[in-house]
Amino acid sequence: MTEAERLAALRRMKMFATSLLLAAATLFIVMTLVDDGQNWVGYVKSFAEASMVGALADWFAVTALFRHPLGIPIPHTAIIPNRKDQIGRSLGEFVESEFLTAAVISERLGGFGVSKRLGAWLIEDVNADKAAAAIGDALRAALEVLDDNEVQGALEQVVVKRVRSTPIAPLIGRAVDIGVEGGHHQRLLDSVLVGLGNFLDDNKTVLREKLSRESPWWVPEPIDDRIFSKIYDGVNSFIGEIAANPEHDVRLAMDTRVVDFAKRLQADPELLAKGEELKDEVLDHPDVRAWLGSLWGELKTTLNSASNDPTSELRKRMNAGVKTFGDKLCTDAVLQAKIDHWVERAVSYVVDNYRHEVADLIASTVSRWDGESTSRKIELQVGRDLQFIRINGTLVGGIAGVLIHALAQLIS
Secondary structure: OOHHHHHHHHHHHHHHHHHHHHHHHHHHHHHHHOOOOOHHHHHHHHHHHHHHHHHHHHHHHHHHHHOOHHHOOOOOOOHHHHOHHHHHHHHHHHHHHHOOOHHHHHHHHHOOOHHHHHHHHHOOHHHHHHHHHHHHHHHHHHHHHOOHHHHHHHHHHHHHHHHHHOOHHHHHHHHHHHHHHOOHHHHHHHHHHHHHHHHHHHOHHHHHHHHHHHOOOOOOHHHHHHHHHHHHHHHHHHHHHHHHOOOOHHHHHHHHHHHHHHHHHHHOHHHHHHHHHHHHHHHOOHHHHHHHHOHHHHHHHHHHHHHOOOOOHHHHHHHHHHHHHHHHHHHOHHHHHHHHHHHHHHHHHHHHHHHHHHHHHHHHHHHHOOHHHHHHHHHHHHHHHHHHHHHHHHHHHHHHHHHHHHHHHHHO
């Protein structure tokens, strides 16, 4: 219910309780006017009289909780406005002692099944999207909090230190070994042969003109043509033979030389030293230093963009990871027990160490409220139910009046 609805309901109940009081007063007046000594009139009159007394007494009691009755500052009235600070402290202490205890929390969490409920929630597509989006928000918030200069310096130091501590020549040698095992060097040779053949085709005229310029003046042109054709066709034929024959001597020689070079890269001190020297030159190059200096900025931009884009690979992987984790929570009893125990311990720790702050928060919050405002808020919450005290007081008082009158009749 909204505040307006609560106020309307309270007013209706007050009007009803007051109407009963007025009805009892009216009945009393009528019975007093028509009193002709008949026995039944006495009973009705006693009912009305006692009803008025009960209604007025309970009206006074209910009203005294929230304000001075009729505005008269009677002692021990307007209890809530005058004692709101004590009420706030008492409420805080009650919550602290009765609700915020490790025993109560453990009992509640023990049957709640936090991990299983969380897993069932996470495996739903919509919820997994929400969780992934929340992780993305947390990631972006963490990126904004970090000091870019410090992170960049640390990242650059880690990369450079790692690269400098790793011998480059053996690494290249191992990469060559892997390439040879997979036959990648032969495919590279095939590409080179195709490129060389295309180069000869594209530059045939240029090469012929070069031969004409280098040939002695006294050699006839037809002889130059024949010599060029022999050389050109021979080279093309040789390239074709190598390309067509997987067991060609050139290929076998290349295998031997590449394998030998890979072994030397991993064991030859001279090549090891050359590799380290080349590595240091590369790391100290201004362009490489500039690239290392831009690593964090590029990584941060990429992470920010990807974490905010539901279609990015990062968000898709987050989503898949959340679902996988949820599925494990639903099926893995050991993981469930660990998570539930961890949650119980964490909540119990927080309750044991910070429940006093909760009580202080309740007390300090209530103490900041205005007395009248506090009274009005509480009356809106419970005032409607308190009107039943007035209603019951009216009816019970009337019944008590009848019984007392009957007892008086019996005694007399």
